[in-house]
Amino acid sequence: MNAPDRSARTPRAVTAAAFAVPVAFLGVFFAVPVATLISTGLREGGRWDLGAVGEVLTSPSTRSVAWFTLWQAVVSTAATVVAALPAAWLIGRIRFPGRSLLMAALIVPFVLPTVVVGTAFLAVLGPDGPVAALGGVLGFDVDLRRTATAVILAHVFFNYAVVARTVGAAWMAVDPAAEDAARTLGADRWTTFRTVTLPQLRPALAGAASIVFLFTFTSFGVVKILGGPRIATIEVEIHRLTTQLLDLRTASVLSLLQLAAVIAALALYRRAGARRGSARTRAGRSVLHRPAGAERWGVAATITSAALLVGVPIATLVWRSFDTAGGPGLGYYRALGSTGRGSALFVPPAEAVRNSLVIGAAAATTALIVGGLAAVGLHRLGGRARGVADSSLMLPLGVSAVTVGFGFLIALDEPPLDLRTSPLLIPAAQAVIAIPFVVRTLLPALDAVPARLREAAAALGAPPHRVWWEVDARLLRRPALGALGFAYAISLGEFGATVFIARADAPTVPVAIFRALSQPGALNVGQAMALSTVLLALTAAVMLLVDRVGDARVGGF
Amino acid sequence: MSSLTVRGVSKAFGGLTVLDGVDLAVEDGSTLALLGPSGSGKSTLLRIVAGLDQPDAGSVHLDDDDVTHRPAHRRGVGVVFQDQALFPHLDVAGNVGFGLRMAGVDRRERSVRVRDALDVVGLSGYEHRDPATLSGGEAQRVALARALAPRPAVVLLDEPLAALDQLLRERLLVELRSLFDDLDVTVVAVTHDPTEAAALGDRIAVLLDGRIAQVGAPGAVIAAPASAEVAGLVGQRNVFDGRVVEGGVETSLGLLAVDPAGHAGPVALLVPPSAVVPTPDGPLRGRVRGLLYRSGTPVAIVAGVGPRDDPDRMSPTDGPTLDVLAEPGWVVGDEVTLRIHAASVHLMVR
C-alpha cells in the first residue's frame, strides 16, 4: 500500500558509512593488488599495451584453453544439476532420519581443500581404486586419472551441495497443494513435475547453476591435480604463466578474460535471484512428509547416489588414513602428535590444527564484521546499484589466488601498508573469500526482517540505534552465527590463497597436508591422510552446528 | 493524554497524491474512527501522525506542540499495527515492557506496569508466553497492551480487528470501547468497516481519495451520509441517482415526492429499508430475488422495481434492486407491491 520511504529513515550517510569498511577492506586486500598486477602486465614503459589483448585473445593456445574451460564448466554444471536434483527433492520434500546429518555432510566437500579432494579422487579413480575394481568386474580397463571425466566428476563432488541445498530450499517453498491440484486434474507424476514443480524451481536452478558455473569455470586445484598436464583451464594457465614463466602480459589478458566470464555468470545469477522472491515466503517444515510407496525407492536411490558421488571419495580418504602397513590402525594419527624431526620449519601437525582454528576464528570474525556491514549497506541500497554492488562482492571468487597473491607483493610493499609478511594477511585473505558467503546469508535475513517491527520499536520510543540493536541485531543473531560458522568452515579448508602467504612457522591444516604430501615416505602420506580426515571431521562438525543453529540457506547457496 | 490536531496534511508517493490537505481534530480523551476504503490514504495519515512518515505539507500537533518534525521515538504516540508486529524474539512481557525499557523505567516498576497492562487487556499470567503461541485475539490484546503500557499521549490503531474472526471481533469491539472510556485515552482507530467505526468512535471521520469527506457522530454519518460515496462506505445499499424536478425527485423508481431541501439538479437518494413499506396498493412492484437475514432481521432483495402500472417493466431483471424489510411469508419469486415513505428519504449531493 505504502512504499516504505527509505530515504526518510535511513540517511545516505548511514549507507555510506556501512559500505566504507567493506570497500576499504576489499580495496586493500583484493582490488588494488589485482589491478596493480594486471596493469603491470599490460603496461609497457609507462604506456598501456592494449595490443596485447587482441594478440593474446586471438592466439590458438588461448582459444584452446578458453574452449576447454568453457566446455568443462558447462558439462560440469549440467552434470552437477542432474546429479543433485534428486537430493534437492529429498531435502525439499522428504522427512527421514538423519536428514540434518545428510545436509551437513553434503556441504563438507564444498569446503574441503582441493589438495585433499584431488588426492582422494586419485585414490578412487586410480588402478587400485573402487572404480577400476568395478570396471575389472565388468571386464573394462578403467583408469580415469588425468582425464576431463575425472575433473568433471570432482566438480560434481565439490558442487553437489550448492545445487542440492539451493534447489532443495526452493522445492520446500513450492506449495504441495498446487502439485496435488495438478494430479487431480489428470497429470501424472512426471507431467506434474514438468509443468508445475519445475517452472517454480527454475529461478533457483538458474541461480545454483550460474554459481556452479562460476566455480567450475575458475577451477584450479582440481584441474591441476586430476587433469594432468594436457588439461588446463584459464585459471591453471594464469598460474603457470605467472609463477613459472613470469609472462604477466599474457596472464593479465587471461585474467581479464576470466573476469569477463565471471561477470557474465554473476549477471545471470543476479537475474535468477531477482525472480526468486515469490516462491520463498512459505514456511518450509510442513511440506516434508515421510516417504510412502514408490517414493521409498526414490529415497533409497537418491541416498545411494549421493553416497556414491560424495561418500566414496570421503570414505576412501578416511580409509587410507587408517590403512597402515601393519593393517588397520591408528598409527598415522599417533604420528600426528609427535614432534618428530626438530627442523626449523617443521611444525607438528597438531599445531597446524591449532593454527587453523585460530586463523579460522580471526578470518570468520573479520568476514562477519566486513560482510555484515556490506549486507547492511546493500540492504539499504535499492535497484540496480544493489545488484551491481552485490555482484562486485562476489568477484574475489572469480579471480585467481595467484593474481591476488602476486598483486599483494607489488601493491602492498610500502609502509604503512607493507603487509606482505604480516600474520594478519592470512585471515584477511581468507575473509575476502568468505565475505560473499556471509553477505549471501545475512542479506536475505536482513531483508526478511519485517519493517513493521522496526516501526513498532520506534513508535514505542526506541531511537534508531536502539531499533537496530533491539530488532535487527536480535533477529539476525541466528543467521549471523550461521554465517560465522560457514565462514569458519571455509577458512579451515582454504588452500589456494593460504599456501601463498602462510608463514613457515604457522601453517594451516591444508598447508600442512600439502607439505606432508610433498615429502616422500609412507608415514608422510599417511599423516596427510590422517590430517585430511581430521580436517574433514572438523569441517563436518562446524557445518552440523551451522545447520542446527542457522537455516538451510546458510551461505546463500 | 493530549488532543490531536492535523492541519492541511498532504503526501504524495512517486507523483501519486495520497493525502490532499487533510484537517482533523481529536479532542483530549475522545476516540476518532478514521473510516476509509483501502487506498484512501488512511494508513498513510496514521503513519504521519505516528511520525513514521513525513508529510509533504501541513502539520501535526499534540495539544499545542507542533510535532511534525519530531521523530517517532520521541513523539509518545502508541501504535497498534494491523499485523500486531509483535517482536518474535521477546516473550509477552518483553513485548509489553519494550516501550518502558526504552523510557528507562527500572526493572521492578516495569514488571508491575507490564502486569497491570496485561490485566487491563485480560491477559494476566501471559508474561512468559512466546508470541508465536498466541491466538489472533490474544496477539491483538498483547499489541494493545504494548502500545498502552508507556502511557502514550495518543494511541493509533491500524485496522485493529481486521485479522480476527467475526465473533471475536464483536466481542473485542465492545471491550476496546469500554477500555478506551475507562482509560480516558485519546485514540485514532483506522478501519474500513463501518460497524467497527461506529462501535469504536465517539466520532467518525470519512477519508475518501485523500480528503476528509465527512466528520460527525456515528449515527449522523450513517443515517445522513454526505454523499453517495460515503453512503456506500457506511454500508447503505438503497442509493439511487435522481434529478430534482417539479414536485419531487425523478428516479428510476419513478417520481418520488421528496422535499428537495435546497438541492437542485442531479442528486443522490438514500432510501432506508425502513422507508419502504410493503402494501397491496403500493405504486411500485417488483419480484423477490433473494431473502437474507441481517443481524436477525429478514431482508428481501426485491429486483425489477418499477411503477406497477407499467406493463413494459415486468421483467425481473429490468429495473433497480431495492433492499426491503421482508414480510413474513414472502418467498423467492413472489411479486410484491411497495410504497416509499418519501419523508424518510435522504438526499445527498452527487
Add this chain to the structure above:
Amino acid sequence: MTSTRRTLSALLAASLVVAACGDDDAETTTPDPEHGAATSITMLTHDSFDVSEEVLAAFTEATGITVELLPSGDAGSMLNQAILTKGSPQGDVLFGVDSTFLSRALDEDLFLAYESPALEDVDESLVLDPEHRVTPIDTGDVCLNYDKAGLAEAGLEPPADLADLADPAYAGTLVVENPATSSPGLAYLLATVAEFGEDGWQDHWRALRANDVEVAAGWEEAYYGSFSGAAGSPGDRPIVVSYASSPPAEVIFAEEPLDEAPTGVVEGTCYRQIEFAGILAGTEHEEAAQQLVDFLLSPTFQEDVPLNMFVYPVIDVELPAEFVEHGAQPQDPYLLEADVVAANRDAWIEEWTEIVLR
C-alpha cells in the same frame, strides 16, 4: 536449539581466546628490534627448503643474527616473486635458485656480488657465476627411480640407460613430470638433450610417447599418484623421474624399519641440479646476509642438508648412513651449460609439449 547455539558460541569464543594466546606466543618468539643490537634477517626459500632447528640456532648463537624463513612456493614461483619485488625485496637472502633458472635471475640483476671465503672448499665446477652474485649450496641429481618389486612382477630388469626406455618392453612403465611445470621434469628433459643431442632428443621422446609415457604435472603427482614404488601410492608405473636421494627417503620415512630400499636409482640417467643462494639487492642487512651465506657453506649447515632436503652437500662432509647405504652418488651426471639452457629452455619446452602432449 539453544544449547547448540551456545555450543557454537562457546567454540568460537574459545578459538578467539586461543587466538589471543597465539598472538602472545608469536610476540615472544619475534625478536624485539629495540632490544639490543640483535639483527633479524629473512631468507626467501622454496617450499622444499628445510633445516634443523638447532642448526639455525647455532648460527644465531654465533652471530646474534636471527633468521626468519619465508617459503614462497616452488623454485620458479619464488624466483618470479623476487623478480617482481626487485628493489623492495621481501627478504635479504634468497635460497634455492637452481642451475636451470640461474640465467633469468642473473639477467634481472637480483643479487649483490659476494665471494664467500668458504668457497675455497667447494668444487670449482659448481661455481657457475664468475662474478659471485650467487653461491652454490647443494646439489641434487634427478634420476630415474624404479620400483624393485613392481619391475620384478612385470618380469623386467631395471633399464640401464635413457635409451632403454624406448624399447617396447618398457611400454607403459614410465611416468615423467611436465618440464613446463616441474623442476625435475625440466631436468630430465635436459638429461635427454645432453644424451641424444640438440637434434636427437626429439626422436627419443617420440619413441617414449609411442611407449605410452605418462606425464604428470609435478613431482608429487608423479611420485605419489602414478609411481607404484612409493609407500601407499595408488600408482601402477614402476619407473619414475625422481631424485637420487629418494630411496634413502623411502627407508627413513618407512613405517616399519626397512633393511633394503623398496626403490632403486638408475645411475646412468642422472641430471645434476645445483642450488644457489644470493644476497638480494635492496637489503638493509648486507653484512648479516654475507654472514648467512658463509654459514650456508659451513660444515654445520652442509651436514644438515641431506636429511632435511634430500640433496647433497657441496663441501666434503660425512653423509648420513642411509645415504651411503641406499642412495646413489652418480659419478658423471649430465649437466648442460647454464647459458645453453637459458638460450633454449623455452623453445625446448615448447617443442617437447608439441611432441609429447599435443
